[in-house]
Amino acid sequence: MKTKAGFQILVVDDDPSILEMMKFILNSYGSVTVADNGTDARNLFHKFEYDIVLLDFLLPDTNGLELLKEFKEYHPRTEIIMITHVRDVKTAVQCIKEGAFDYLNKDFVEDDLISIVLRAAEKLKSTKEMMYLRSEVERLTEQDFIVGYSEKMAEIMNILDRAAETSATVLLNGESGTGKELAARYLHNHSKRADKPFVAVNMASIPDNLVESNLFGHEKGSFTGALKTTYGKFEIANGGTLFLDEIADLKFELQSKLLRVMQESEIERIGKSEPIHVDVRIIAATHRDLKELVTAGEFRDDLFFRLNVIPITLPTLSERIEDLPLFVNFFLKRYNRKYGRNLKVSDEALSALSKYEWPGNIRELENLIARLVAIHSSDEIFVEDIPIDYQITDTVLDSGGDSHRDRLKAATDSFERSFILRVLEKEHWHHENTALKLGIHRKTLEYKVKKLNLAKIIDQRRRDN
Numbered sequence: 001m002k003t004k005a006g007f008q009i010l011v012v013d014d015d016p017s018i019l020e021m022m023k024f025i026l027n028s029y030g031s032v033t034v035a036d037n038g039t040d041a042r043n044l045f046h047k048f049e050y051d052i053v054l055l056d057f058l059l060p061d062t063n064g065l066e067l068l069k070e071f072k073e074y075h076p077r078t079e080i081i082m083i084t085h086v087r088d089v090k091t092a093v094q095c096i097k098e099g100a101f102d103y104l105n106k107d108f109v110e111d112d113l114i115s116i117v118l119r120a121a122e123k124l125k126s127t128k129e130m131m132y133l134r135s136e137v138e139r140l141t142e143q144d145f146i147v148g149y150s151e152k153m154a155e156i157m158n159i160l161d162r163a164a165e166t167s168a169t170v171l172l173n174g175e176s177g178t179g180k181e182l183a184a185r186y187l188h189n190h191s192k193r194a195d196k197p198f199v200a201v202n203m204a205s206i207p208d209n210l211v212e213s214n215l216f217g218h219e220k221g222s223f224t225g226a227l228k229t230t231y232g233k234f235e236i237a238n239g240g241t242l243f244l245d246e247i248a249d250l251k252f253e254l255q256s257k258l259l260r261v262m263q264e265s266e267i268e269r270i271g272k273s274e275p276i277h278v279d280v281r282i283i284a285a286t287h288r289d290l291k292e293l294v295t296a297g298e299f300r301d302d303l304f305f306r307l308n309v310i311p312i313t314l315p316t317l318s319e320r321i322e323d324l325p326l327f328v329n330f331f332l333k334r335y336n337r338k339y340g341r342n343l344k345v346s347d348e349a350l351s352a353l354s355k356y357e358w359p360g361n362i363r364e365l366e367n368l369i370a371r372l373v374a375i376h377s378s379d380e381i382f383v384e385d386i387p388i389d390y391q392i393t394d395t396v397l398d399s400g401g402d403s404h405r406d407r408l409k410a411a412t413d414s415f416e417r418s419f420i421l422r423v424l425e426k427e428h429w430h431h432e433n434t435a436l437k438l439g440i441h442r443k444t445l446e447y448k449v450k451k452l453n454l455a456k457i458i459d460q461r462r463r464d465n
């Protein structure tokens with residue numbers, strides 16, 4: 001049996017021979033501190049953080065059970081092993097009820113001690129793993145990262161592969177839906193840290209007043225509502241990668257804190273004065289121009305330079321439009337499997353999709369394919385089946401007829417169609433309310449619905465919603 005040394009262990013017993021023996025045996029499993037009375041133990045416990053405490057039930061100045069309750073309340077994740085006398089089975093059981101991990105008889109042999117400590121260590125490890133699992137909003141089940149044929153992506157893969165060999169900070173830039181998070185996961189999965197946690201935090205989705213505690217953790221009672229001691233994302237990601245998404249949303253005051261943590265590899269939990277060492281690789285992402293924010297005084301330049309060690313900008317979908325068929329097929333496969341279907345997309349439909357701007361990039365394409373697979377009744381998607389919003393661009397302009405007038409008409413019709421559809425959708429397909437919002441009479445709206453051939457699409461959308 002082996003375990004990595006590194007646990008913080010506290011042994012509390014008034015018998016010096018027990019303290020000495022435990023220290024001797026447990027030294028290879030972590031760093032061992034001893035206390036021979038309750039007062040010292042309490043002081044140590046409040047000052048330092050222990051993973052495992054071996055606690056004598058009978059202490060000269062304190063009742064072990066009281067101390068156990070106090071410790072469990074203060075730091076619930078510490079595993080406490082009670083040291084009891086053979087006759088004390090009843091008290092031992094009571095201790096377990098109060099949250100002790102297990103108990104060890106005072107006449108133990110070396111193997112008993114090692115085995116119980118290793119079991120506690122195993123539990124500690126799995127608690128940490130559970131926390132890490134929970135902390136990830138949703139682990140992507142399919143991690144395929146499509147590279148495609150564009151020169152830009154070939155270049156990016158080159159940088160990603162080289163960056164994966166190091167622990168250098170990477171700043172991912174790119175519009176929404178271009179695959180920043182996927183690129184971050186790719187980096188992690190191809191690095192030496194791959195078997196350690198990848199933890200993602202989105203700065204934009206955490207309320208301002210909770211960001212600090214989310215990143216660095218807090219001690220029980222350090223602020224109103226801090227009912228338990230909680231690990232921050234930095235500690236959960238220890239040894240692995242921390243993905244700081246939407247970094248531009250990090251408040252100015254916290255920017256300097258983050259910078260300090262990155263420089264010193266140490267965090268301070270709120271309410272705890274001793275710093276904790278962490279080894280975390282940072283990948284940050286933003287869809288905004290950080291340099292511009294620095295100029296505007298909204299983002300600290302020193303943090304920007306610290307993050308911008310390896311800058312990578314992911315191309316928009318229209319900058320790599322040659323990859324669109326690849327993505328369409330990839331998402332078709334994914335959603336066909338999910339919905340038990342066998343949908344195809346016709347070549348004409350594919351080329352129509354290639355003319356769209358894709359402001360929402362790959363995510364927007366994925367959503368469209370998912371929606372089509374879910375609701376389309378026949379087995380093939382033709383141009384007419386593509387929702388009108390995706391055809392407003394060149395397709396419409398090119399197919400509107402010969403004269404400028406015809407093309408303009410086609411374009412305005414198309415705009416009107418998608419505009420009316422959006423308002424209808426917002427108003428839950430209620431015609432009266434939609435007309436009111438649009439500032440037209442209900443009769444006019446009905447006329448437009450007819451003239452613009454909207455009835456079929458409205459039906460489809462309603463079913464879709």
Ligand SMILES: Nc1ncnc2c1ncn2[C@@H]1O[C@H](COP(=O)(O)OP(=O)(O)OP(=O)(O)O)[C@@H](O)[C@H]1O
Nearest residue numbers: 144145146175176177178179180181182287362363
């Ligand atoms: N190269 C790729 N290969 C396969 N799927 C991709 C790729 N890039 C993006 N996707 C898919 O597109 C969606 C959006 O990707 P991701 O969340 O990584 O984008 P993002 O840049 O982080 O977007 P946002 O800024 O909106 O958070 C995901 O569902 C992802 O699976």
Ligand SMILES: [Mg+2]
Nearest residue numbers: 177180181245
């Ligand atoms: Mg993202």
